[in-house]
Amino acid sequence: MAATMSAALLDRAAASIPGGVNTCRRRSEPAVCFRRGSGARLEDLEGRTYIDYHAAYGAVFLGHAHPVVSQRVVAAIVDGALFGVGVTQAEVELAEKIVEHVPSIEQVVVCNSGSEATYHAIRLARGVTGRERIVKFQGCYNGFHDYVLRNVLSPPELVGRRDPQSAGMLAAAVDATLVCRFNDLEDVRSTLERNAGDVAAVILEPIGHNSPGLLPDPGFLAGLRRACDEHGCLLIFDEVITGFRHGLGGYQALAGVLPDLTTLGKAIANGFPLAAVGGPRELMERYTTTATGDVHYGGTYNGGAAAVAAGLATIGLLEDGSVHRHVFDLGERMRRGLEEIGRRAGISVTVGGFGSLFVLCFMDGPLETYEDVLRNDTELFMRYRRELVARGVFEMPESLGRSHIGAAHTDPDVDRSLEAAENALRAALG
Numbered sequence: 001m002a003a004t005m006s007a008a009l010l011d012r013a014a015a016s017i018p019g020g021v022n023t024c025r026r027r028s029e030p031a032v033c034f035r036r037g038s039g040a041r042l043e044d045l046e047g048r049t050y051i052d053y054h055a056a057y058g059a060v061f062l063g064h065a066h067p068v069v070s071q072r073v074v075a076a077i078v079d080g081a082l083f084g085v086g087v088t089q090a091e092v093e094l095a096e097k098i099v100e101h102v103p104s105i106e107q108v109v110v111c112n113s114g115s116e117a118t119y120h121a122i123r124l125a126r127g128v129t130g131r132e133r134i135v136k137f138q139g140c141y142n143g144f145h146d147y148v149l150r151n152v153l154s155p156p157e158l159v160g161r162r163d164p165q166s167a168g169m170l171a172a173a174v175d176a177t178l179v180c181r182f183n184d185l186e187d188v189r190s191t192l193e194r195n196a197g198d199v200a201a202v203i204l205e206p207i208g209h210n211s212p213g214l215l216p217d218p219g220f221l222a223g224l225r226r227a228c229d230e231h232g233c234l235l236i237f238d239e240v241i242t243g244f245r246h247g248l249g250g251y252q253a254l255a256g257v258l259p260d261l262t263t264l265g266k267a268i269a270n271g272f273p274l275a276a277v278g279g280p281r282e283l284m285e286r287y288t289t290t291a292t293g294d295v296h297y298g299g300t301y302n303g304g305a306a307a308v309a310a311g312l313a314t315i316g317l318l319e320d321g322s323v324h325r326h327v328f329d330l331g332e333r334m335r336r337g338l339e340e341i342g343r344r345a346g347i348s349v350t351v352g353g354f355g356s357l358f359v360l361c362f363m364d365g366p367l368e369t370y371e372d373v374l375r376n377d378t379e380l381f382m383r384y385r386r387e388l389v390a391r392g393v394f395e396m397p398e399s400l401g402r403s404h405i406g407a408a409h410t411d412p413d414v415d416r417s418l419e420a421a422e423n424a425l426r427a428a429l430g
């Protein structure tokens with residue numbers, strides 16, 4: 001007999017769903033399944049509630065089941081979920097809003113996931129430049145497809161070496177993707193020089209949130225911009241995490257560095273499947289959505305009513321800036337509070353993150369490039385996260401997973417979470 005209702009459901013699921021889950025990283029230890037989410041709270045199958053910082057890997061930014069988003073989605077779908085011809089008024093309004101807010105975007109197309117968005121952006125870069133290679137960064141995750149699924153959370157012996165993350169990847173695709181060190185401009189420059197005339201694009205998370213918490217050094221993004229211009233390749237900011245979460249203009253608006261192409265996802269529709277690729281008109285019009293375009297762009301579900309309505313509702317709720325001020329304030333309090341807890345415990349901690357994101361790592365600083373992340377004490381990290389979950393604070397019990405603050409979190413939530421963090425750390429240290 002399974003110990004909990006969650007374990008029992010996962011056992012039952014495993015008969016008809018391989019491993020019992022629909023995405024590889026949903027298996028957690030302890031096993032937990034939720035039946036309801038509301039605001040910043042999740043309720044598991046036993047009825048226990050948790051303050052949620054997992055936020056579905058950051059897709060839920062305004063809080064679970066936000067009434068304004070839900071009502072707008074319901075109002076949209078009663079008139080039909082999908083027509084598959086032409087465009088809807090809501091799709092046009094959404095595009096106009098994204099163009100208004102994201103500085104480098106003159107035109108935008110939507111799809112359903114961040115992986116689709118990075119796939120389409122890379123194909124466009126290849127189509128426009130006539131080149132095949134791309135550059136990504138060790139420790140960055142840019143989606144599940146063969147173009148980018150290499151050198152994400154590599155083990156120490158494979159850092160910077162050939163490290164495809166899955167069986168079944170096309171060797172030619174893996175080898176067409178070159179891997180550089182985050183924050184190492186010299187590495188990028190020499191890679192572009194060695195491959196002069198072959199690199200279509202440099203793609204990166206402008207903050208390396210999947211490592212997590214690699215902030216770009218001053219000058220890194222601007223240096224990439226210059227290097228791409230000199231070498232005639234496109235700069236792609238993968239803002240699937242940073243877009244809307246750090247501001248409606250994405251991290252590019254805060255950094256003052258504009259990419260050629262931007263990918264958006266996750267927080268832009270508060271948990272509904274919406275993602276986007278945007279850029280200047282002359283590039284975007286190469287998609288076959290135009291009569292003369294030559295870069296294929298397709299997708300049955302693109303621009304479906306539910307996702308588009310959720311995106312429009314989310315933008316509407318973010319436009320006055322108060323949500324961003326709120327989550328940045330709480331994020332700052334959380335990061336400082338966790339640092340103090342580490343100090344009081346007398347152990348080395350480094351708290352990564354930016355804005356609404358945070359991660360408590362058990363290591364000395366700095367946290368600048370992927371090799372730094374490898375110093376984290378993974379066993380302590382996992383024990384700490386499990387102790388947190390036992391205390392009703394849901395940070396994903398997964399190595400190096402970042403945690404997310406959203407609009408629904410409050411100051412008392414942060415107080416309670418810091419208290420739980422101190423107790424959890426004491427228990428984890430034994």
Ligand SMILES: Cc1ncc(COP(=O)(O)O)c(C=O)c1O
Pocket residue numbers: 057112113114115116118141142143144205210238239240241265266
């Ligand atoms: C920066 C980044 N890009 C792309 C993706 C892929 O997005 P999706 O899981 O929606 O395909 C992710 C997902 O975690 C991401 O963090």
